[in-house]
Amino acid sequence: MVTDLQAAAGTLELVPAPDRPDLLAAPVAAALDALPVDVARSCGVAVIDPGLADTAAFCEAYSSPLELSANCVVVTGARSGEQRFAGCVVLATTRADVNGVVRRRIDVRKASFAAMDLAVELTGMECGGITPFGLPAGWPVLVDPAVLAAPAVVVGSGLRASKLVVPGSVLGQLPGAEPTEGLGR
Template sequence: MTLPSLGSLVPLPATEHPALLAPPVAAALAGWAHAAEVAVVEIDPDLADTAAMTEAYDLPLTASANCVLVGGRRDGEERVAACIVRADTRADVNNRVKRLLDVRKASFLPTDRAVEESGMEYGGITPVGLPAGWRLLVDARVADVDVAIIGSGVRRSKLLLPGRLVAALPGAELVEDLAVEVG
């Protein structure tokens, strides 16, 4: 099987390079049927943010998918979701996500909490290996890209995989219009 590739990044089989992954990501990939189709690419951790990375490695913005963690409460119950959206869009937290979670108000999880509970580094949080009980909402536009670049759980690398597989992650819910266009 050929690994996905993108821009000037050098793809390596993700399951063979666990040192480039956060522990929960490595564990999730080890048990996933599609793991052989996932590549990991090493990057400069100072370039982990989307704008810097896409420019430095000659990547299309539409291939980059961001994972944002959102939470809200209803009847004393907290509801958390990871929202995966293309980098040329932003999660519609105040409307679409709020309705999907069925909460009065949805907001981004505080950074320290997101890092602690996910077991991943800020700037590297990914939909792969998130805690059980968190919903995984995937904007349909992410599933349409040939190769998506997502976090690996650490800032020094990224994962490459077909967009259709982002939507096939365990527990993923494919959602139309989860995000709105930027600009």
């Protein structure tokens, strides 16, 4: 496992994620448990300094290439009084097309990033650790094809004190995952 993920991991010391549920937010651990065993064991987790959880600081401190980090953002909008949400996963070298691709997919007039306190409350994850693993049931998880094609990417673990390193293809196997052309710009 470690060899396949090492290019993304930089200097992180990875262990199979299922072996360290203490390094994962509860919904993330549950999402990994729901995957086939071989898929879950292809995912690594490592302890990091929580003060370095933000992407740029993390990549610099741990020699992890920015182009092999993927960010997950929570986007929201309303239609007819109904609040709609989506998780969006793009490479850290790009930005999610929130008011184009995402707005059309969740069928709202205007889409925006969810307020961080709301995103934290709804996901059960920490600010700076939100990940596509374990997002609420029913949310679409829009994933840029460049993320899916990456041999490995660094994503949040639901906690600021650790990171997951996973084959990009695993993100396409998560509940609600939708490969979404044009998501990352």
